[in-house]
Amino acid sequence: MIGDIAFGQFIPGKSPLHRMDPRVKIVLIFLFIVFLFVAQNFVALALPVLAALAAIFLSGVPLRQYLKSVKAVIFIVLFTSVLNLFYGGGQTLLKLGFMEIKSGGVSNAIFIAVRILTLILLSAVLTFTTSPNSLTDAIERLMKPLKVFHVKVHEIAMIMTIALRFVPTLLEETDKIMSAQKARGADLESGGLVQRAKALLPILIPLFVSSFRRAYDLAMAMECRCYHGGEGRTKMKVLHAGKGDAAACAVSCLLCAAVIVCNILLPGSLT
Amino acid sequence: MSEFISAQDVSFAYDPEEGQAPRNVLEGVSMRIRRGEFVALLGHNGCGKSTMAKLFNAMLLPTGGKVFVDGMDTVDEAVLYEIRRRVGLVLQNPDNQLVASVVEEDVAFGPENLGVPPEEIRRRVDEALKAVEMYDFRLNAPYKLSGGQKQRVAIAGIIAMQPDCIVLDEPTAMLDPRGRSEVLRTIHRLNREQGITIVLITHYMDEAVQADRVIVMDDGNVLTEGTPREVFSQVELLKKHQLDVPQATELTYRLRGMGFPMPCTLNEEECVEALAAYLPPVQAG
Numbered sequence: 001m002i003g004d005i006a007f008g009q010f011i012p013g014k015s016p017l018h019r020m021d022p023r024v025k026i027v028l029i030f031l032f033i034v035f036l037f038v039a040q041n042f043v044a045l046a047l048p049v050l051a052a053l054a055a056i057f058l059s060g061v062p063l064r065q066y067l068k069s070v071k072a073v074i075f076i077v078l079f080t081s082v083l084n085l086f087y088g089g090g091q092t093l094l095k096l097g098f099m100e101i102k103s104g105g106v107s108n109a110i111f112i113a114v115r116i117l118t119l120i121l122l123s124a125v126l127t128f129t130t131s132p133n134s135l136t137d138a139i140e141r142l143m144k145p146l147k148v149f150h151v152k153v154h155e156i157a158m159i160m161t162i163a164l165r166f167v168p169t170l171l172e173e174t175d176k177i178m179s180a181q182k183a184r185g186a187d188l189e190s191g192g193l194v195q196r197a198k199a200l201l202p203i204l205i206p207l208f209v210s211s212f213r214r215a216y217d218l219a220m221a222m223e224c225r226c227y228h229g230g231e232g233r234t235k236m237k238v239l240h241a242g243k244g245d246a247a248a249c250a251v252s253c254l255l256c257a258a259v260i261v262c263n264i265l266l267p268g269s270l271t
Numbered sequence: 272m273s274e275f276i277s278a279q280d281v282s283f284a285y286d287p288e289e290g291q292a293p294r295n296v297l298e299g300v301s302m303r304i305r306r307g308e309f310v311a312l313l314g315h316n317g318c319g320k321s322t323m324a325k326l327f328n329a330m331l332l333p334t335g336g337k338v339f340v341d342g343m344d345t346v347d348e349a350v351l352y353e354i355r356r357r358v359g360l361v362l363q364n365p366d367n368q369l370v371a372s373v374v375e376e377d378v379a380f381g382p383e384n385l386g387v388p389p390e391e392i393r394r395r396v397d398e399a400l401k402a403v404e405m406y407d408f409r410l411n412a413p414y415k416l417s418g419g420q421k422q423r424v425a426i427a428g429i430i431a432m433q434p435d436c437i438v439l440d441e442p443t444a445m446l447d448p449r450g451r452s453e454v455l456r457t458i459h460r461l462n463r464e465q466g467i468t469i470v471l472i473t474h475y476m477d478e479a480v481q482a483d484r485v486i487v488m489d490d491g492n493v494l495t496e497g498t499p500r501e502v503f504s505q506v507e508l509l510k511k512h513q514l515d516v517p518q519a520t521e522l523t524y525r526l527r528g529m530g531f532p533m534p535c536t537l538n539e540e541e542c543v544e545a546l547a548a549y550l551p552p553v554q555a556g
Contacts, residue, residue, distance in 0.1 A: 133373060165372040168414040214367045221368035224328060224360040225381040225428060226352045236379035236392040 015060035022138035044262035081109040154230025276304040282335035311482035328358040359429030365421035375409040381432040399427040419450025436468035504535040
C-alpha cells in the first residue's frame with residue numbers, strides 16, 4: 001500500500017522542543033550545522049555533538065526513530081569515511097600495496113563520520129518536532145526579507161502548503177488508478193526495469209490528467225474565498241518566540257562561541 | 272423579504288473552442304433570490320445551473336444582461352471581493368476545495384485572505400466549525416475525513432467569511448446517503464438559525480422538495496418556478512423536459528391517472544396519508 005509511506009516524519013508531542021518557535025528552531029539547527037563544519041578539532045566538534053544529543057533527549061521522540069533515520073544514510077557515512085582514511089598525513093599505520101593509512105587519515109575519517117551523523121540527527125530533530133505546516137509558516141516568515149529582491153515568498157510558501165495538503169490525496173488516487181489498471185490486466189510487477197517503467201505510463205497519465213483537473217478546481221475554490229495573493233493577508237496563528245526560545249538561543253550562542261575559542265586555543269585535528 | 276441577488280436577462284457563452292461558433296449556455300435568464308430564502312435550482316446536466324452559480328459570485332461575468340448582488344453590479348471590479356465574501360460558493364468535489372492540511376487552518380483561509388485580525392479569525396473559525404458540528408475535528412487532516420465531513424468543513428470555510436448567502440453547486444453529488452443528509456441538515460440549520468440565504472443547486476428532487484422555492488432550468492432558460500408544491504404539481508411539464516419528480520409525487524400522479532382523485536404529494540408522509548384515506552379503517556381487535 002503506497003499510503004503507508006511515512007511522510008513529513010512529524011511525530012506529534014508536547015516536549016519543550018515541540019513547543020519552540022519553528023523559526024528559532026530552524027535558525028538554531030542551521031547554526032549548529034554550520035558550526036559542525038567550523039569546528040577544527042575534536043574538542044570543538046564535541047560541542048555541537050553534545051548540543052545535538054541534548055536536543056534528541058529533550059525532543060522526547062523514541063530513539064529508534066533516530067536510529068531509523070541514521071540507518072538510511074549509513075552507507076554514505078561509511079563510504080565517505082573509508083575514502084577519507086587514505087587522505088591525511090602523520091605516521092603510517094598500515095600499508096596496503098600502494099595505499100597507506102596514516103594516523104591523520106583515521107582522525108579525518110572519524111571526524112567526517114561524526115559530522116555527517118550529527119547533521120542527519122539535527123535535521124531529524126527539526127522534522128520530528130515541527131509539523132509541516134509550522135515549518136512552511138516559519139520558512140515564509142524567515143524568507144520575508146528576500147521580498148526586497150522580488151522573491152515571491154508568499155507564493156513559494158503557498159505552493160509548499162498545497163503540495164503538503166495534496167500528497168496524501170494523490171497517493172490515494174495513485175493507489176486507485178493502480179488497482180483499476182490491474183483490474184484491466186496491467187502487469188506492474190514482472191519484467192525488467194525498462195518494461196516496468198513502461199508499465200507505469202498508464203498510471204502516470206491518468207494521474208496527471210486528474211491532477212490538472214484538481215488544480216483547476218482548487219484554483220477556483222481559492223478565488224471563491226477571495227484569495228488574491230499575499231497582499232493584505234493576515235494569519236490566524238501568529239508565531240511568537242517565548243522565554244524558552246530565548247534560553248535556547250543564549251545556550252546555542254555560548255556553545256558556538258566556545259567552538260571558536262577551542263579552534264583558536266587547541267591545535268587542529270584535521271590534516 | 273428584500274431582494275438579494277437579481278439576474279436580469281442574463282446570457283452567457285463560454286469561450287468557444289477554435290473553429291466553433293460560441294454557443295449560449297444561458298439565454299436571457301432572469302431570476303431573483305430574496306434575502307433569507309432557501310432556493311433550490313434544479314435542472315439537467317448542462318442546463319446552465321452551474322454557470323448561474325458562478326455568475327452569482329462574479330467568478331464569471333455575464334456576456335449579456337446584468338447580475339446584481341445586494342445592489343452591486345458584479346461587473347464592477349472595485350466590489351469584486353466584497354461580492355465574493357457575501358456570496359460564498361461551495362463546489363461539488365469536497366477533495367479539491369480544501370487548501371490547508373489541517374481543518375482549522377483551512378477554515379481560516381477565507382478570513383486570512385480578507386485581512387481579518389488574528390484573534391478575530393480564531394473566534395470566527397471556532398464559531399464556524401461549531402456551526403457545522405466539526406469543532407471536534409479541528410486539528411484533523413482533511414484527507415482522513417469522510418466526504419460529508421469534508422463538505423461541512425468547506426461550508427465552515429465559507430461561513431467564516433460571514434457571508435449573506437451560500438451557493439452550493441451540487442454539494443451532495445459525490446457523497447454517500449449519510450454524507451448527503453449531514454450536509455443537508457447543516458445547510459437547513461444555517462438557513463433557519465443564522466438567516467443565511469441558501470441557493471442549493473441539485474438534481475436530487477427530494478432535496479428540492481425541502482426548499483422554500485424551486486427554480487427549474489432547462490436548456491439555458493428558466494422553465495418554471497414556485498413553491499415545491501406548485502412546481503412538482505406540473506408533472507406533465509417536467510416529464511416533457513425529461514425531469515423527474517419525487518417518487519411520492521410520481522405515485523400519486525399515476526394513481527390519479529388511473530382515476531383515483533388524489534392530491535399532489537411531495538413526501539412519503541403526505542403520500543401515506545393520501546393512500547390511507549382510501550383504505551378501509553382497521554377493525555379494532
